[in-house]
Amino acid sequence: xxxxATPEELEDIRDKIDSYRxxxxxxxALRGINDPEHIGQVQDALRKLQRRAESLGAKRTNPRDMFRxxxxxxxxxxxxxxxxGAFSIAASPVLLVPMVGAAYIxxxxxxxxxxxxxxxxxLRQIAEIAKELAKDGDRTK
Numbered sequence: 001x002x003x004x005a006t007p008e009e010l011e012d013i014r015d016k017i018d019s020y021r022x023x024x025x026x027x028x029a030l031r032g033i034n035d036p037e038h039i040g041q042v043q044d045a046l047r048k049l050q051r052r053a054e055s056l057g058a059k060r061t062n063p064r065d066m067f068r069x070x071x072x073x074x075x076x077x078x079x080x081x082x083x084x085g086a087f088s089i090a091a092s093p094v095l096l097v098p099m100v101g102a103a104y105i106x107x108x109x110x111x112x113x114x115x116x117x118x119x120x121x122x123l124r125q126i127a128e129i130a131k132e133l134a135k136d137g138d139r140t141k
Contacts, residue, residue, distance in 0.1 A: 007115065010122040018129050026133050043134045050130035057123035064116035071109020078102035 005013070016022055026042075033039050079102035086095040 007118045007122060010119060010126070014122055014126050014129065017126065017133070023133065023136075027136050030136065046130045046134040050127045050134065053123045053127035053130065057120045057127070060116050060120050060123070064113045064120065067109045067113035067116060071112070072106055075102045075106030075109065078105065 030039055030042060033042075079099050082095050082098035082102065086099075
C-alpha cells in the first residue's frame with residue numbers, strides 16, 4: 001500500500017483480509033505460536049497496516065475536498081461568466097462554448113471526489129479489519 005493502488009485493488013485487499021478463511025488462518029497461526037516475540041511481530045505488522053491505511057485515507061481527504069470545492073466553484077464561475085458574456089450586447093454566441101467546458105469541469109470534479117471518497121472508505125475498512133486482527137492476537141496470549 002504505497003498510495004498508488006486503485007480502488008479496485010484496495011477492494012481486493014480488503015476482501016482478502018476480511019474473508020473468513022484469512023481471519024481463521026491468522027487466529028490459528030497466532031494460537032499456534034508459542035513465542036511471544038513472534039506474536040508481537042505479527043501484531044506489529046497488523047498495526048502498521050492499520051496506521052498506513054489510516055494515513056493514506058487522511059491524505060486523500062484534502063484532495064477530495066479540493067475536487068469538490070474548487071472544481072464545482074470553478075465550474076459555476078466559468079458557466080456564469082460565459083452565460084453573462086453570451087447574452088450581453090455585441091457578444092458572440094461562440095461564448096456559449098465555455099459552458100460546455102464548465103459542465104465538464106463540474107462533472108470531473110464530482111467524479112474525482114467520488115473516486116477519492118471511495119478510496120477513503122475502503123482504507124478505513126482495511127484499518128478496522130487490521131485493528132480487529134491485532135486485537136485477536138491479544139486474546140491468544
